[in-house]
Amino acid sequence: MGxxxxxxxxxxxxxxxxxxxxxVERTVVARLASMGGMHRYRRGTYLFRQDDGAAEVxxxxxxxxxxxxxxxxxxxxxxxxxxxxxxxxxxxxxxxMPRTTAAIALEEASVWTIPGHEFLDFLLGQPPAARAxxxxxxxxxxxxxxxxxxxxxxxxxxxxxxxxxQLVSPSLEELPEDGVLVPAIVTHADLASLxxxxxxxxxxxxxxxxxxxxxxxxGRRYVxxxxxxxxxxxxx
Numbered sequence: 001m002g003x004x005x006x007x008x009x010x011x012x013x014x015x016x017x018x019x020x021x022x023x024v025e026r027t028v029v030a031r032l033a034s035m036g037g038m039h040r041y042r043r044g045t046y047l048f049r050q051d052d053g054a055a056e057v058x059x060x061x062x063x064x065x066x067x068x069x070x071x072x073x074x075x076x077x078x079x080x081x082x083x084x085x086x087x088x089x090x091x092x093x094x095x096x097m098p099r100t101t102a103a104i105a106l107e108e109a110s111v112w113t114i115p116g117h118e119f120l121d122f123l124l125g126q127p128p129a130a131r132a133x134x135x136x137x138x139x140x141x142x143x144x145x146x147x148x149x150x151x152x153x154x155x156x157x158x159x160x161x162x163x164x165x166q167l168v169s170p171s172l173e174e175l176p177e178d179g180v181l182v183p184a185i186v187t188h189a190d191l192a193s194l195x196x197x198x199x200x201x202x203x204x205x206x207x208x209x210x211x212x213x214x215x216x217x218x219g220r221r222y223v224x225x226x227x228x229x230x231x232x233x234x235x236x
Contacts, residue, residue: 011061012030012032014085015029015059016029019136020087020129020136023128024126024128035114036118037112037113039111040110040111041111043105046102048089048099050070050098050102051098052098054097055116056089056093056114057088057090057114057116057119058087058112058113059087060084060086060088060110062109063106063110065088065103065104065109066104067080067082068101081190083183090133091137154234156196156197156201157233159195159197159234160197160202160209161214161230163191163194163195164191164215164230165227165231165234168181168224172231175236176224177227178224178228180223180224180227181222181223181224212229213225213226
């Protein structure tokens with residue numbers, strides 16, 4: 001891991017494209033970018049571990065980072081695979097809570113970081129960013145509630161279909177066209193942890209989807225060939 005000049009070319013532009021900073025003046029975003037520092041993480045390096053203190057906020061510039069956690073019985077739960085420029089780790093800072101997930105670099109990653117107290121001071125002076133962050137927190141709470149409902153009312157096949165759709169669309173109210181490519185490499189084990197099932201059962205379901213022409217493989221990624229069919233299985 002190395003530390004570089006925080007004034008990386010294009011960093012403020014990438015930050016300005018995020019929902020949190022979309023309503024903030026570009027000069028203010030540039031000032032925020034200059035307050036932090038750049039780090040490079042080699043593949044397999046932890047950015048932070050579950051239960052660590054939340055002392056920093058992160059912004060992924062390039063590479064891939066996985067967020068996952070371990071349950072008390074040692075079962076791994078995938079939360080997200082980040083492969084687009086975005087902030088992460090901010091909720092632990094805002095809540096002054098230990099990290100609920102671990103973050104590990106799946107490939108060499110460039111990541112900007114800022115001390116948590118400086119990030120909070122920035123938010124206090126930028127109401128649009130603070131409101132956007134509150135919206136993101138509300139969406140996360142809604143997502144957690146929806147996952148519990150899925151476990152109660154959807155069978156595993158329906159949950160797999162729904163998770164595949166959620167991987168390609170931020171809103172299930174506006175589904176993409178057939179042929180959309182799942183943007184990140186998602187393994188059978190990843191889907192199992194996202195759906196609350198076993199890898200073996202999820203593998204059988206994915207094989208059935210492929211036989212029925214609902215999905216297909218493109219290298220290591222999935223293509224959703226019949227979005228309406230998946231939506232029907234997901235109860236949408």
